[in-house]
Amino acid sequence: xxxxxxxxxxxxxxxxxxxxxxxxxxxxxxxxxxxxxxxxxxxxxxxxxxxxxxxxxxxxxxxxxxxxxxxxxxxxxxxxxxxxxxxxxxxxxxxxxxxxxxxxxxxxxxxxxxxxxxxxxxxxxxxxxxxxxxxxxxxxxxxxxxxxxxxxxxxxxxxxxxxxxxxxxxxxxxxxxxxxxxxxxxxxxxxxxxxxxxxxxxxxxxxxxxxxxxxxxxxxxxxxxxxxxxxxxxxxxxxxxxxxxxxxxxxxxxxxxxxxxxxxxxxxxxxxxx
Numbered sequence: 001x002x003x004x005x006x007x008x009x010x011x012x013x014x015x016x017x018x019x020x021x022x023x024x025x026x027x028x029x030x031x032x033x034x035x036x037x038x039x040x041x042x043x044x045x046x047x048x049x050x051x052x053x054x055x056x057x058x059x060x061x062x063x064x065x066x067x068x069x070x071x072x073x074x075x076x077x078x079x080x081x082x083x084x085x086x087x088x089x090x091x092x093x094x095x096x097x098x099x100x101x102x103x104x105x106x107x108x109x110x111x112x113x114x115x116x117x118x119x120x121x122x123x124x125x126x127x128x129x130x131x132x133x134x135x136x137x138x139x140x141x142x143x144x145x146x147x148x149x150x151x152x153x154x155x156x157x158x159x160x161x162x163x164x165x166x167x168x169x170x171x172x173x174x175x176x177x178x179x180x181x182x183x184x185x186x187x188x189x190x191x192x193x194x195x196x197x198x199x200x201x202x203x204x205x206x207x208x209x210x211x212x213x214x215x216x217x218x219x220x221x222x223x224x225x226x227x228x229x230x231x232x233x234x235x236x237x238x239x240x241x242x243x244x245x246x247x248x249x250x251x252x253x254x255x256x257x258x259x260x261x262x263x264x265x266x267x268x269x270x271x272x273x274x
Contacts, residue, residue: 046261064090068107133170140174211252
């Protein structure tokens with residue numbers, strides 16, 4: 001979920017600034033709300049990772065002491081920091097549940113935290129990537145452990161290892177897809193894992209939503225999967241380059257993060273800066 005899983009593209013997206021270019025526009029806090037959330041403005045801070053699930057759009061930014069950064073949520077055409085996770089400034093990866101609860105991983109020690117109801121708490125284990133599918137009442141949480149092991153949340157801890165991978169993404173049905181250490185893309189056999197199917201091409205990051213499967217290719221372009229689950233067939237989406245992470249909105253359109261930290265969304269005909 002690097003990558004992963006993932007939200008409604010708000011109306012008026014085409015007017016939300018800039019066609020795709022890969023610069024980094026600095027932003028600063030413009031106001032603090034009554035609930036202590038901070039509004040930083042309409043252009044996202046320099047980002048490292050993005051995840052979307054239903055109406056919930058999150059990024060982990062850059063700028064932390066060891067390479068991670070703070071968490072921001074996109075809401076009402078602005079990027080905000082909520083009080084429940086504002087104390088974490090070195091987050092490297094995150095995954096959002098269908099109900100908006102958030103799992104995130106710290107860069108400093110690979111520890112896992114869970115944010116819900118306005119507060120964050122430590123979860124067991126250590127991880128490098130995490131993603132969530134399933135439903136609001138039955139979320140399916142998958143992660144890649146610090147040792148590369150593929151594990152799923154049992155409700156009180158993590159399952160035994162089901163192989164190794166580089167990154168993971170989870171379908172709305174709960175079925176995981178992985179990219180292995182050779183950058184090969186594989187789809188799980190079911191919600192319990194297993195990776196016996198053929199390689200479905202290569203990629204750097206992947207995400208799945210109701211509108212399909214998207215990847216950030218090794219060439220930095222965004223592609224949509226056009227195969228049948230057993231074939232390697234992808235179609236390029238627009239002309240953006242330098243993409244390092246991807247997430248799929250509930251309307252089926254992809255968002256991405258570029259190597260320069262820019263956050264972009266596909267509006268149906270072009271990439272726009274968010």
